[in-house]
Amino acid sequence: MRRALAATVALGVAALPVHTAVADTPGPYSYAPDARTIEGAQSTTDAEQLNAGATYRSSIPFDGKLYYRLELDSRETAYVSATAVPGPAATVSYADGIKVSIQDGDGHRCFSGESANARFGATAGVRPITAWSSVSIGPDESTCRTSGTYYMLVERTSGTDSAPGRWNLELQYVSEPAVRSGGPTVAPKTWDSASPEALVGEPRSRPGGTGFSDARALGQGVWTGRIGAGQTLFYRVPVDWGQQLHTTAELGTSSGDGIVGSALVMQLYNPVRGFVDDVGAAYGGSQRTAGLEPLPPVRYENRYALADRTSAMRFAGWYYLVLHLSPEVAEKFGDGPLGLTLRVRVSGTAQSGPSYDGVAEPRDVFEVSAGDREAAASGSEQAGPRDEKTAMKLLAAGGIGTGVVLVAGLGVWTLVARRRAAGAQRG
Numbered sequence: 037m038r039r040a041l042a043a044t045v046a047l048g049v050a051a052l053p054v055h056t057a058v059a060d061t062p063g064p065y066s067y068a069p070d071a072r073t074i075e076g077a078q079s080t081t082d083a084e085q086l087n088a089g090a091t092y093r094s095s096i097p098f099d100g101k102l103y104y105r106l107e108l109d110s111r112e113t114a115y116v117s118a119t120a121v122p123g124p125a126a127t128v129s130y131a132d133g134i135k136v137s138i139q140d141g142d143g144h145r146c147f148s149g150e151s152a153n154a155r156f157g158a159t160a161g162v163r164p165i166t167a168w169s170s171v172s173i174g175p176d177e178s179t180c181r182t183s184g185t186y187y188m189l190v191e192r193t194s195g196t197d198s199a200p201g202r203w204n205l206e207l208q209y210v211s212e213p214a215v216r217s218g219g220p221t222v223a224p225k226t227w228d229s230a231s232p233e234a235l236v237g238e239p240r241s242r243p244g245g246t247g248f249s250d251a252r253a254l255g256q257g258v259w260t261g262r263i264g265a266g267q268t269l270f271y272r273v274p275v276d277w278g279q280q281l282h283t284t285a286e287l288g289t290s291s292g293d294g295i296v297g298s299a300l301v302m303q304l305y306n307p308v309r310g311f312v313d314d315v316g317a318a319y320g321g322s323q324r325t326a327g328l329e330p331l332p333p334v335r336y337e338n339r340y341a342l343a344d345r346t347s348a349m350r351f352a353g354w355y356y357l358v359l360h361l362s363p364e365v366a367e368k369f370g371d372g373p374l375g376l377t378l379r380v381r382v383s384g385t386a387q388s389g390p391s392y393d394g395v396a397e398p399r400d401v402f403e404v405s406a407g408d409r410e411a412a413a414s415g416s417e418q419a420g421p422r423d424e425k426t427a428m429k430l431l432a433a434g435g436i437g438t439g440v441v442l443v444a445g446l447g448v449w450t451l452v453a454r455r456r457a458a459g460a461q462r463g
Contacts, residue, residue, distance in 0.1 A: 076102025
């Protein structure tokens with residue numbers, strides 16, 4: 037059955053324009069191909085439900101507040117994120133942004149300690165920005181710990197010179213199960229915080245993606261691409277339990293005159309699109325490097341740390357690098373894209389993760405598979421399917437409905453069965 041499915045998948049993928057290609061000149065934000073459109077409600081009474089493991093598309097008006105409903109089980113941690121995508125003609129200011137929070141049925145805001153606010157900041161360029169929040173359900177009967185109905189609240193924040201207009205949203209809800217047995221409940225106090233030697237070697241070309249869904253996979257090594265003024269590029273790196281991630285980004289030289297403060301911004305997000313850290317760099321025409329400060333190894337108990345950048349390194353999986361080049365660069369250095377060099381180091385030996393009492397949704401979000409490592413080494417846009425369910429999702433995203441795939445698959449299996457039966461009768 038697996039072989040027949042593999043043959044069906046191979047035939048289907050070869051014939052379909054699957055959304056995996058990454059152009060040399062990235063365009064608008066790429067939404068998840070299986071994202072369902074959902075309407076945010078102005079009241080909790082009318083809030084539509086978000087399902088664990090799913091991604092959604094929505095939009096938010098100027099100064100808007102939107103509610104979405106969550107039905108949480110007795111032992112899970114729910115992570116929700118919202119990526120705001122203003123239109124290309126939008127105008128944004130330093131203070132413009134979004135805020136994400138989770139509330140219980142009594143209106144209590146569940147404090148998660150994470151970066152629930154995202155702003156455009158000094159670059160003031162139109163780009164995707166992402167905020168996240170979480171809530172842990174468990175045996176404790178205190179506020180925001182019991183199972184039941186909760187609400188994700190997405191708020192649009194603005195400054196005194198903000199411009200009106202709707203922003204598009206991409207929403208994601210990830211569920212993490214509880215662990216089977218008690219482990220450390222205190223974040224590690226010490227870890228190797230020394231900066232490693234810079235990676236050297238022949239660079240390999242890897243153009244970036246334009247969203248979380250088509251972020252280009254990177255493994256350890258030196259990678260090059262190009263980034264234009266006002267563009268945002270997405271990359272992703274698999275980081276397993278016990279491993280450390282080190283990254284730097286270098287802008288290449290160009291002709292022109294002047295200097296742009298906060299020209300390049302590099303941000304790191306964890307597997308649930310939670311903000312980890314960022315770094316910025318000015319640009320004056322000569323090469324310029326920006327590197328993230330050393331991050332702790334990925335450990336489950338990091339979630340108990342007070343510092344957000346440590347707490348965010350709490351699970352294995354794909355970590356996302358998001359790079360944005362200020363539109364002001366074009367005013368002083370022309371419209372042509374600048375050369376970009378990324379140096380990625382993943383140090384440490386992969387370790388066993390926690391013993392979860394259940395399955396995460398999406399089921400592979402906190403794992404690093406051999407397929408992930410292969411995708412990172414080859415620079416693939418998508419990791420290989422891990423099971424029939426994942427293969428079906430890929431085919432559906434490529435434009436064939438699940439029903440058509442099933443019919444095609446059943447046709448193949450029926451034909452094989454008939455041929456075997458005919459052969460047995462002849463024998």
